[in-house]
Amino acid sequence: MLNIVIFGAPGSGKGTQSERIVEKYGINHISTGDVLRAEIKNGTELGKTAKGYIDQGQLIPDSLMIDILASVLDSFKDSKGVIFDGFPRTIAQAEALKKMLAERGQTVTLMLDLEVPEDELMKRLILRGQQSGRADDNEETIKKRLVVYHSQTAPLIDWYKQEGLHSHINGLGDLEKITADICTAIDKAVK
Ligand code: AMP
Numbered sequence: 305m306l307n308i309v310i311f312g313a314p315g316s317g318k319g320t321q322s323e324r325i326v327e328k329y330g331i332n333h334i335s336t337g338d339v340l341r342a343e344i345k346n347g348t349e350l351g352k353t354a355k356g357y358i359d360q361g362q363l364i365p366d367s368l369m370i371d372i373l374a375s376v377l378d379s380f381k382d383s384k385g386v387i388f389d390g391f392p393r394t395i396a397q398a399e400a401l402k403k404m405l406a407e408r409g410q411t412v413t414l415m416l417d418l419e420v421p422e423d424e425l426m427k428r429l430i431l432r433g434q435q436s437g438r439a440d441d442n443e444e445t446i447k448k449r450l451v452v453y454h455s456q457t458a459p460l461i462d463w464y465k466q467e468g469l470h471s472h473i474n475g476l477g478d479l480e481k482i483t484a485d486i487c488t489a490i491d492k493a494v495k
Contacts, residue, residue: 305410306331306385306494309392309401309469311460312418313453314446315425315432316475317482321418322389324483329490331385334376336369336393358440361448363393363456370400377404385413393457398464414493415464416486418475422450 306329310318319335326333340358343351350372357364373391380386392398405411420428426446433441440449464470471489475482 305383305413306490307405307410307412308385308387308490309412309415309464310387310389310418311415311464312475313420313422313425313457314449315428316418316420317479318389318418320479321416321483321486322387325387325486325490328487329385331387332380332383333387333389334373334391335389336373336391337389339372339376340364359445361440361445361452363452366394366396366400369393370397370404373397373401374404377408392460395459395463398460402467412467412469414471414489415460415467415469416471416473416489417461417464418473418482420475424476425450 308325308331310322310325312318319338322333322335325331340351340354344355344358345351350368353368354364363369369391373388377386388401392401401412426443429441429446430443432438433446440446461470471493473482473485473489
């Protein structure tokens, strides 16, 4: 089983790189942001709850997010592994993921930490907002999301370092080079 956590600030390229990893390694992809956006689009109760948080640039409460993740994980059959994109975003979620995988006789193989400077993140997200119309990709909400990232999510870097699973990736520059660096890190971790 290849279980990869792809980690980074909003706009660091997690989604783009996840698609490439899925294609190369044939694993499943969980993007918690995509799961929530689908719920909003379908007008479900969960979607209504999630929208309130997302529009404010805040995180969905851990207990709710952990339940959602468990049910998506259970929906995969004959999986070769999973890339977790946008989860965990808090220490509580990281601990829950560790436990959830342990219950299934699995572990996280590695955590890819995509690092991109703040001014570049801002530029990318504003551009994405113009192109895709994602409601939370506006300057005010982006700033809030970056504050949330630094206070609640960035501590996971040290947490995964302590677990011996952290792998730093330079997320700035040529897309192909970033993918190649990621594949090198994955191949090293599974050796
Ligand atoms: P993303 O598409 O990963 O940038 O996520 C968009 C928004 O969905 C975030 O700003 C949060 O409001 C919410 N969200 C996504 N994943 C999580 C998570 N693991 N925990 C809490 N909230 C999340």
